[in-house]
Amino acid sequence: MQDNTVHQGGCLCGAVRFEAHGMPKRVGACHCRYCQLRSGSAFGVSVYFPEDDVRVLQGELKSYQYQTETGNTTVNQFCTECGSTVLWKVGALPDYTGTAGGSYDPPTFWYELQREVFQRSSADFVHLAVPESHPTIPYYDPQLPEAERLKGG
Numbered sequence: 001m002q003d004n005t006v007h008q009g010g011c012l013c014g015a016v017r018f019e020a021h022g023m024p025k026r027v028g029a030c031h032c033r034y035c036q037l038r039s040g041s042a043f044g045v046s047v048y049f050p051e052d053d054v055r056v057l058q059g060e061l062k063s064y065q066y067q068t069e070t071g072n073t074t075v076n077q078f079c080t081e082c083g084s085t086v087l088w089k090v091g092a093l094p095d096y097t098g099t100a101g102g103s104y105d106p107p108t109f110w111y112e113l114q115r116e117v118f119q120r121s122s123a124d125f126v127h128l129a130v131p132e133s134h135p136t137i138p139y140y141d142p143q144l145p146e147a148e149r150l151k152g153g
């Protein structure tokens with residue numbers, strides 16, 4: 001069945017705008033240190049679509065690439081003007097584009113949170129109502145040493 005829903009969003013300053021077509025394939029809250037550092041907040045919200053379903057409409061994105069302890073590479077894409085990270089690619093989901101859960105135009109939180117991951121490093125004050133909660137991620141298998149500041153529990 002064709003889903004013609006389109007959701008638009010963008011960065012803080014408005015220079016970067018994107019749209020996502022259809023419904024997301026995966027939606028999760030992540031309490032890992034990488035998401036905490038990227039967002040400057042207690043957790044990140046990732047809304048994943050097949051990459052062809054996400055289109056950048058305007059603005060300039062810069063990429064920051066890093067490797068996590070699982071050996072996977074993540075690429076964050078952020079607005080060159082205001083620094084909001086709006087999109088990302090993660091090595092574990094090569095054909096998907098992650099969109100930042102808080103970047104959608106109102107009504108911003110139109111999607112449903114399916115699960116939370118890396119709950120082991122969640123802030124004590126965060127209590128999310130989610131059907132699934134994982135201390136890390138299923139099949140978690142760290143490969144690389146991590147700096148102390150990046151360790152979560």
Ligand SMILES: [Zn+2]
Nearest residue numbers: 011013079082
């Ligand atoms: Zn911006």
Ligand SMILES: [Zn+2]
Nearest residue numbers: 030031032035
């Ligand atoms: Zn994370």
